[in-house]
Amino acid sequence: MTAGLRELTGLRGHYAGSVSRFLGYAIDLGVISGLFGLALAVVSFVASLITGHTVSWNGSGIPVAIAYGCWWFVYFAYSWAASGKTFGMAVLGVQVVSREGATAGPRRAIVRTLVFPLSFLLLGLGFVGILVDRERRALHDVIAGTTVVYTWDARAQRLRFLARDDLAQVPAPVPAQQGPPERERTVTQHQAAPAPDSASNRPASRDGRG
Template sequence: MQCLKCGAQNANNASYCSACGNAFAFSEVAAAQVVYKNHAGFWKRFGAFVIDWMILSILNGICIGFFALSFGAAIFSGSIGAIPFGLSMAFGFIAMSFALNWLYYTLLESSAKQATLGKMALGIVVTDDQGRRISLARANGRYWSKILSGLFLCLGYIMAAFTAKKQALHDLIASTLVIDE
């Protein structure tokens, strides 16, 4: 079993962590036997991100096509309001793109599958620190925390390669784990 405090491996029937001395509660022992299979590594998580990025790019491309056709139709009709219409369409697309990305990640990661389509393809899931499905509120917090992970040359994402539980900054903030299914 893995210690929830320091991440060290211990015997399944241990009462204390051999590395840090942390006392295991009964719930930790039960959760540790279920949760800690293997933490998904940096490259597996990156691969899932690339798949998700491709899917979202296609969906956003469809939206751009719809907005471009609408704007083009307004311009060719000779309408005097084509420019304000075009600007409102651009702002509408930006809002729709943000909403699409937000809903994609929060709804899929808090669903019964516990994963986006990219994560499903690579056999990884998002859990809370006890191995349970995350709530919509936690998925929402995890999504918005990714802004911090992306700041300063994406160091928050790169952290996943170096932390004991392979957690990125947004995982630490939201108390989530990404593990192999």
């Protein structure tokens, strides 16, 4: 095992860093926007079939903005309440938990979702805590009483991989040397036995002569 593998440490329960969190959020934005655009396309298609007219949506319109905001809220609030992680967070191996390490729960999830935009509205200053705070807590984490931790263990994963690799390299056991079958041993013993003396086995004559 190399020095790099020996230095590999577990990350389960450690506070997640800024790169993992922002990459997870970028993935979530892609998922939210993609699903929202698909939903608009489906609604437009159904409406055109019903009315017989082409229906298009203004992306900068107020109705679309309100619908997008509601979808954004439902996506994050439900994901954090149900499992503590969104799709992007699951990909990056991070999860929202309470400061005690318990599940976030519906109340914390809703509060965190409501105040999440506040960290952006303050010119991004709400995220400074991720860089300087010991628990890597942003402003919305402080208000909601949550934190973000890693949910996977690099060391345990590597040990499982090495265990599977060792099992794959174990040679198959060589069967023990076995003698010939019982029937062959019997035949061999009969062939090795000395032949009886023909003279000693002849019956004696009646007149006493040999």
